[in-house]
Amino acid sequence: MIRLSQLTKEYQDGLPILFQIDLHIRRGEFVYLTGRSGAGKSTLLKLLFAQEKPTSGELVVGGMELHSMKRAELPYFRRKIGVVYQDFKLLPRRSVYENVAFALEVIGRPPREIKQKVGKILREVNLLHCSEQLPELLSGGEKQRVAIARALVHEPWLLLADEPTGNLDPALAREIMELFDRANKGGTTILLATHDLDLLQYGGRSRRILEVKAGSVCEFKDDHDNLFPTPPLESIDDTE
Template identity: 55%
Template sequence: MIQMFHVYKAYPGDPPVLSDINLHVEKGEFIFLTGPSGAGKTTLLKLLFCGEKATKGQILVGGRNIARIRESAIPYLRRNIGVVFQDFKLLPQRTVEDNVAFTLDVLGRPRAEAREKVHRMLKLVGLEHKASSYPLRLSGGEQQRVVIARALVNDPTILLADEPTGNLDPALTVEIMDLLNQVNIRGTTVLVATHDSTLLARYQKRTVRLERGFIVSDEDGVKAARRMAV
């Protein structure tokens, strides 16, 4: 599903943010990207949805080389990738329903069809009763669930989550992670960037560790969890 070959990302005048990244993600996999702040986790995710361009190397997403993608083709790539951010990025003046429907509006889906999909998605994230609420009236966990619903409403094949639980307390963190796990079980490839080691131990998924822009380890869930325990 995702292949990265000798990928580098550097900004002029600074040391590389990512160096010689080689990563292969199979369809339907769940992967944690971990490492300290500044390790390059967010940049790596940005490269995958063309929020940034790689300085060097090749990146294939769904068989398409996005290192050489035309600007005009980026929107069509993004329609297959859902993105979840730590800071939610919800529109405060729109209702929960409208925020989730935003993705379908962009794709020109008829309103009736969009409404039906939105309700199905809100049901999945357990927020159907909050459809007409405004985001600022929701808890952090609820807001993050709205973001996940927005990211999934278009049935993307890949879900990228950048510190999705970074602003949440432990109980809400588990709630969100359970939801992402459930999404993965339904067939979506999920990449979660986190520096929360308790998550790695609890969910035991393949874990790719970044340090100073390099991949320093790539272990299966059990091995990673065992190392965390040591």
């Protein structure tokens, strides 16, 4: 559960990027966050990951009040969250396996559990065969699959993805979206920021699309009909 109440974020005094936002995201939702470059999508995700602090207002994520959270509580808070970035952010000198295992090492999981969980998730993203490789030898799509495996291996309840397909061509983007889909079906709440309107069509109408615009966050309803056009009547097959 995510709840923002009257949340304002300024980087510079008097210049709010987000202004008095009220927003509620339920557990298990898959929500897209769209808006033009510079609108504040990444800022919103950083607030949710407690990388940035709200200037004013309240922000509750997974039952924790981030607006008043102490630094010492941060690692505990982040334990149940996964993050995926456009530029992958893999550790260049560690193997694929080590990159994913790292997410469990930092939260102190025992070696046997790490081995089992990393093996399982690498199989799921279809990368078991490159476990021992360094990231630089992988393609963009493969790198992002490693990053997703790392973000999911600790079974987070919330996954934050910031332009995760921004460096990938449409076919690879689709592959990545399928992985998010699977995680969401498994119960992970997903918040995915993208300025790519084509990506919003993935998953159909059922998903909420929010737009960050001029400091506010609103439902992206107006363009729904353009994104999901109603088929012309003559193309509907009613012979059955």
